Amino acid sequence: THSRTEKLLADPCTPAYYSWHQRPPAATSHQLSPLSSGVIMSVAGIDVGDSTSCVALARKGGVDVILNKESNRETPSVLTFNAKQRQLGTDAVGAMATNPRNTVSQVKRLLGKKFSDPAIQADLQYLPYKVVEGADGGCEVEVQYLGAATRLSPEQLMAALLVDLRQLAEREQGAPVTDAVLAVPVYFTEAERHAMLAAAGTAGLKCLRLLNDTTATALAWGIYRTDLPEDTPVNVVFIDVGYSATQVCVVALRGRELKVLSSAWDRDLGGRNFDNVLFEHFVREFDAKYKLDIKGNLRASFRLRGACEKAKKILTTNPEAVVSVECIADDKDVAGSITREVFEEEAKATLDKLVQTVLKAVEDAGLTPETVSNVEFVGGSSRVPAVTRHVTDYFGREPNRTLNATETVSRGCALQCAMLSPAFKVRDFQVQDTFPYGIQLTWQKEGERVTSTVFERGSHVPSAKMLTFYRTEPFDIEAAYTPESDLPSTADARIGSFKIGPFAVPAGAESAKLKVKVTLNLNSVLVLESVVAVEEEEVEE
Ligand SMILES: Nc1ncnc2c1ncn2[C@@H]1O[C@H](COP(=O)(O)OP(=O)(O)OP(=O)(O)O)[C@@H](O)[C@H]1O
Ligand SMILES: [Mg+2]
Numbered sequence: 001t002h003s004r005t006e007k008l009l010a011d012p013c014t015p016a017y018y019s020w021h022q023r024p025p026a027a028t029s030h031q032l033s034p035l036s037s038g039v040i041m042s043v044a045g046i047d048v049g050d051s052t053s054c055v056a057l058a059r060k061g062g063v064d065v066i067l068n069k070e071s072n073r074e075t076p077s078v079l080t081f082n083a084k085q086r087q088l089g090t091d092a093v094g095a096m097a098t099n100p101r102n103t104v105s106q107v108k109r110l111l112g113k114k115f116s117d118p119a120i121q122a123d124l125q126y127l128p129y130k131v132v133e134g135a136d137g138g139c140e141v142e143v144q145y146l147g148a149a150t151r152l153s154p155e156q157l158m159a160a161l162l163v164d165l166r167q168l169a170e171r172e173q174g175a176p177v178t179d180a181v182l183a184v185p186v187y188f189t190e191a192e193r194h195a196m197l198a199a200a201g202t203a204g205l206k207c208l209r210l211l212n213d214t215t216a217t218a219l220a221w222g223i224y225r226t227d228l229p230e231d232t233p234v235n236v237v238f239i240d241v242g243y244s245a246t247q248v249c250v251v252a253l254r255g256r257e258l259k260v261l262s263s264a265w266d267r268d269l270g271g272r273n274f275d276n277v278l279f280e281h282f283v284r285e286f287d288a289k290y291k292l293d294i295k296g297n298l299r300a301s302f303r304l305r306g307a308c309e310k311a312k313k314i315l316t317t318n319p320e321a322v323v324s325v326e327c328i329a330d331d332k333d334v335a336g337s338i339t340r341e342v343f344e345e346e347a348k349a350t351l352d353k354l355v356q357t358v359l360k361a362v363e364d365a366g367l368t369p370e371t372v373s374n375v376e377f378v379g380g381s382s383r384v385p386a387v388t389r390h391v392t393d394y395f396g397r398e399p400n401r402t403l404n405a406t407e408t409v410s411r412g413c414a415l416q417c418a419m420l421s422p423a424f425k426v427r428d429f430q431v432q433d434t435f436p437y438g439i440q441l442t443w444q445k446e447g448e449r450v451t452s453t454v455f456e457r458g459s460h461v462p463s464a465k466m467l468t469f470y471r472t473e474p475f476d477i478e479a480a481y482t483p484e485s486d487l488p489s490t491a492d493a494r495i496g497s498f499k500i501g502p503f504a505v506p507a508g509a510e511s512a513k514l515k516v517k518v519t520l521n522l523n524s525v526l527v528l529e530s531v532v533a534v535e536e537e538e539v540e541e
Helices: 118-126 154-173 190-202 213-222 271-290 298-317 340-346 348-364 385-395 408-420
Strands: 002-010 043-048 052-059 062-065 079-081 086-088 130-133 139-145 148-152 179-184 206-212 234-241 246-254 257-266 320-329 332-339 374-378 430-435 439-445 448-455 459-461 463-471 475-481 494-500 512-520 526-538
Touching (some): 043 154, 043 213, 043 408, 079 154, 086 154, 148 154, 179 190, 179 408, 190 206, 206 408, 213 257, 213 408, 213 430, 234 348, 246 348, 257 348, 271 298, 271 340, 271 348, 298 320, 332 340, 340 348, 459 463, 494 526
Parallel strands (some): 043 179, 179 206
Antiparallel strands (some): 002 526, 079 086, 130 139, 139 148, 320 332, 439 448, 439 475, 475 494
């Protein structure tokens, strides 16, 4: 016979970051708040967008998007700093023109990114404020605040936005709101997800889950349907064209179950790109007509961009729009006009990229435009008529707009939070999400590097894997995204490394037998769940 003992050697942990990202690891658990004083009355779903943010509260009566103090359902994701104070949201928007250097927006794009990342370097042209490299190689924003140069990490800035949104919810609720599900872009990597969790922790939020924007949208769509077939699933494509990015997911829905089949995205395709098309058009026109150097003037550039965004929205409902800015520079007023036709012609490259992204998601799901049952549009930029036309041409039918374009992500998150919270009874609905990147582990074995893919691209979230090692000495396991993952070629695919050991080799044995369990948790974050030393010995009767 056989005696067997197992000894737990390690508590769950996330990989130690590589030197460029040595921020304190955030809590990754998704345990629930204790039901101290009876029940939790409300839980939140929070969507911090690159242009605007939304909070939805799940309460006994249902899910509501919260109004801010200006009675708007969307709050600008902007912070501004000056000699006297810090302002957020609507109060900060005016400062984008008057104090551009110290007014921070698009924080989500800086989260968890190295300063040297080419994506960050390319973004700097859009950001009027100063971004510098932090001691850990990450990004820091430098502003003049209370009369001194102050450096803030993207996590701190995100935390400030989250506190503001949490307070909004608490004012409405008249009670603390701590449990929340936060939306993140589906393409967020380990470092970006950790940064978001760290920000949530700093903001006093208990993040029960990071939910992909696209999955939140699909959940908000599917949970109220009563007409979903029990047998053959319906395949629905959700397309979210936002401020700076586009995300697409293909979902199979059946009965009370939702399964993400594929996701595709373009980090650089959204309203910002359309604004830029108009901006470049008018920079050319005005520089020639009025002898100006608009791009060389930060304030003039900002004001022209603002006018271009307005013109873009006018072109959504009108065939022509006027762009005019008074006293843009050198005391000159500028004015010009553009037709929708010219705008669409100049935006052609952007529109083609959009169709490519949709096509990739559909093909990855093993579908064709004909086998897709439904196409749903969300995101503010899905309102651009040419966006609708291009997607319509691809599918051979016009996408539906069943969902609110800018509130749905927060609603889906609030629903997910209610489902995870014991304080709520939500009619059962299964959400089977997938992670779009594959994860591989590498270790040394007898002097050689061995690499094994533990989570294929498109693995279910959560997932677990068990690996067995026979070793005499402590060793490292390095984690990285697989080459098949759709990371930009310039991106750093490394996630981090785990140290296994120390451990004792049992007397009389050649090596220790170690069982290593790794999981891809509910936040799509890699966790070393446990290391167990197994001792087996033959026992004579
Ligand atoms: N009527 C309209 N016509 C054209 N564009 C519009 C219209 N309304 C809003 N937009 C654009 O939608 C974009 C904002 O969309 P949305 O609120 O979905 O983005 P977000 O969620 O803040 O950003 P992201 O999802 O990229 O983080 C802006 O670029 C805005 O100009
Ligand atoms: Mg969005």
